[in-house]
Amino acid sequence: MMPDVDLSVLKPGRHGLRDLFLALDDQVFAFAAERHWPAAEPILPRLSRSANHSVLWFATAAALAVSGTPRARRAAARGLASLGLASLTINTVGKRSVRRSRPALDAVPLGRRLKRQPVTTSFPSGHSASAAAFAAGIALESPVWGAVVAPVAFSVAMSRVYTGVHFPSDVLAGTALGVGAAFAVRYAARLRRRSQPDTEDD
Structure with missing residues (x-):
């Protein structure tokens, strides 16, 4: 199936908004690559790897599930359901609808680069979608636990x-998709509760 949008190939003619968008994206990426962030260097690459295949989020959900509080367990379940919906959407629609090559790594210091580079298309970010979906799903059920998880999701x-x-x-597109998935799961859960028959005795 051919992608609906191809951001990897410049099309002939004038495409003002598209060209402006791509140029701005390149500039922000280059700015981030050229900045030296000593505190982030030992943390962010490892954190990024830990989120591969959502391992980080499954571990977090397991920790919440064994915490002993029903609300924490519900938050963990809601977070995983949101993550699942976001991942399904990314893999079946997102990556196939937009074709975009990964950024060139020339400006990225060697110490930051991942040992195994992703082979899928770049847009949108699946890691960001999963992180945002999990954190938002938890926050919608338990704002306290959501506040704990949100900084980790942001860092990923x-x-x-x-x-x-x-x-x-x-990353922005993946984050928006993830948050949208969390709200969709909450809406579905509310519909399910409303459809359940009243079991109280008359």
């Missing part, structure tokens, strides 16, 4: 630009 999303595997707009 930022690590994708920091390590050079995504453009900033890839």
Whole structure:
């Protein structure tokens, strides 16, 4: 199936908004690549790898599930359901609808680069979508636990630009998709509760 949008090939003619968008994205990526962030260097690449295949989020959900509080367990379940919907959407629609090559790594320091580079298209960021979906799903059920998880999710999303595997707009699009998935799961859960028959005795 051919992608609906191809951001990897410049088309002939004038495409003002598209060209402006791509140029701005390149500039922000280059700015991030050229900045030296000593505190982030030992953390963000490892954090990015830990989120591969959502291992980080499954481990977090397991920790919440054994915490002993029903609300934490519900938050973990909601986070995983949101993550699942976001991942399904990314893999069946997102990556196939937009074709975009990964950023060139020339400006990214060697110490930041991942040992195994992704082979899928760049837009949108699946890691960012999963991180945002999981954190938003938890926050919608338990704001307290959501506040705990949100900084980690934000760091995972930022690590994708920091390590050079995504453009900033890839991360923003993935984040928006993830948050949308969390709200969709909440809406579905509410519909399910409303459809359940009342079991109270008359």
